[in-house]
Amino acid sequence: MSDRGRTTVVVDGKAISAEIRGGLASQVRRGVEAGLRPPCLAVVLVGDDPASTSYIKGKRRACGRVGIESREIDLAATASEAEVLAAVESLNRDAGVDGILVQLPLPKAVRPERVAAAIDPAKDVDGLHPLNAGRLVAGLPGPRPCTPLGILEILDRHGVALEGRRAVVLGRSAIVGKPVSLMLLERNATVTVCHSRTRDLADRVREAEVLVAAVGRARMVRGDWIRPGAAVIDVGVSVVDGQLVGDVDFEAALGVAGLITPPRGGVGPLTITMLLRNTVEAWRARLGG
Numbered sequence: 675m676s677d678r679g680r681t682t683v684v685v686d687g688k689a690i691s692a693e694i695r696g697g698l699a700s701q702v703r704r705g706v707e708a709g710l711r712p713p714c715l716a717v718v719l720v721g722d723d724p725a726s727t728s729y730i731k732g733k734r735r736a737c738g739r740v741g742i743e744s745r746e747i748d749l750a751a752t753a754s755e756a757e758v759l760a761a762v763e764s765l766n767r768d769a770g771v772d773g774i775l776v777q778l779p780l781p782k783a784v785r786p787e788r789v790a791a792a793i794d795p796a797k798d799v800d801g802l803h804p805l806n807a808g809r810l811v812a813g814l815p816g817p818r819p820c821t822p823l824g825i826l827e828i829l830d831r832h833g834v835a836l837e838g839r840r841a842v843v844l845g846r847s848a849i850v851g852k853p854v855s856l857m858l859l860e861r862n863a864t865v866t867v868c869h870s871r872t873r874d875l876a877d878r879v880r881e882a883e884v885l886v887a888a889v890g891r892a893r894m895v896r897g898d899w900i901r902p903g904a905a906v907i908d909v910g911v912s913v914v915d916g917q918l919v920g921d922v923d924f925e926a927a928l929g930v931a932g933l934i935t936p937p938r939g940g941v942g943p944l945t946i947t948m949l950l951r952n953t954v955e956a957w958r959a960r961l962g963g
């Protein structure tokens with residue numbers, strides 16, 4: 675078969691999400707019918723970045739549809755780190771809140787690692803608290819970051835075998851690259867992590883039976899970097915000429931990859947779905963629902 679002769683499965687992240695969200699809505703309904711209060715996710719927004727405001731709107735809508743209550747604390751862009759930490763502390767103490775999310779990016783004056791460390795680890799639905807990051811490294815259960823969870827969900831639902839396979843992860847951020855590398859390793863893949871100092875990047879990518887691209891550089895992965903038949907998960911989001919594009923040249927990958935996530939409706943919906951799932955799990959752990 676020629677390199678462009680195969681049928682590439684294009685992942686429908688919305689359909690996978692709809693199925694999972696349906697299951698979450700049933701769990702919430704059963705808990706509420708049994709007398710529990712509904713789950714509650716609190717979001718802290720600092721400033722009024724339009725992209726963040728729109729993400730939060732999407733999250734609030736998604737919460738509503740599965741029966742999760744959402745609460746929002748809006749702070750001015752000029753808020754100090756102490757003010758953000760105080761908002762997090764008040765949500766930690768609030769027995770009616772199950773999950774806390776602080777929307778990134780934060781203004782320069784506020785250190786994201788200080789904020790992540792201030793969240794009650796039991797309410798850490800983003801999985802970024804150092805204790806939960808440590809649990810991942812140690813192979814212990816705990817909330818995992820949402821985008822890596824969504825990636826694993828996509829691979830599993832398409833029956834992509836991981837054990838013994840060569841996985842290459844582009845990017846080493848605390849929110850995507852590092853945790854997904856560890857989660858693939860936990861599933862017995864042989865994992866290579868690449869970053870801005872990696873030499874011979876195209877050659878590393880060509881080795882990948884499973885490729886996760888989480889860089890944020892439009893179409894940096896060319897079609898001829900992709901190993902024929904590879905499962906390609908494109909996390910990157912860039913806007914070029916008003917169009918959403920990923921880290922992978924999607925058109926060039928069609929007919930070469932075995933499976934690929936599209937720039938829109940791929941990984942994105944799963945990230946929100948995993949946030950909902952982490953919130954429902956935190957609620958069940960808290961209330962026994």
Ligand code: NAP
Nearest residue numbers: 821845846847850869870888889890909910911941942945
């Ligand atoms: P990040 O913190 O900016 O990390 C980017 C990573 O890419 C870094 O590790 C960096 O290496 C590496 N990198 C930069 N230039 C590179 C190059 N030329 N070659 C190889 N590696 C390079 O980004 P992030 O938060 O992980 O997000 C990555 C992308 O995913 C962004 O586009 C973001 O918007 C998107 N995203 C999407 C979702 C979703 O749900 N769809 C969720 C989260 C993120 P160094 O460490 O050496 O600097």
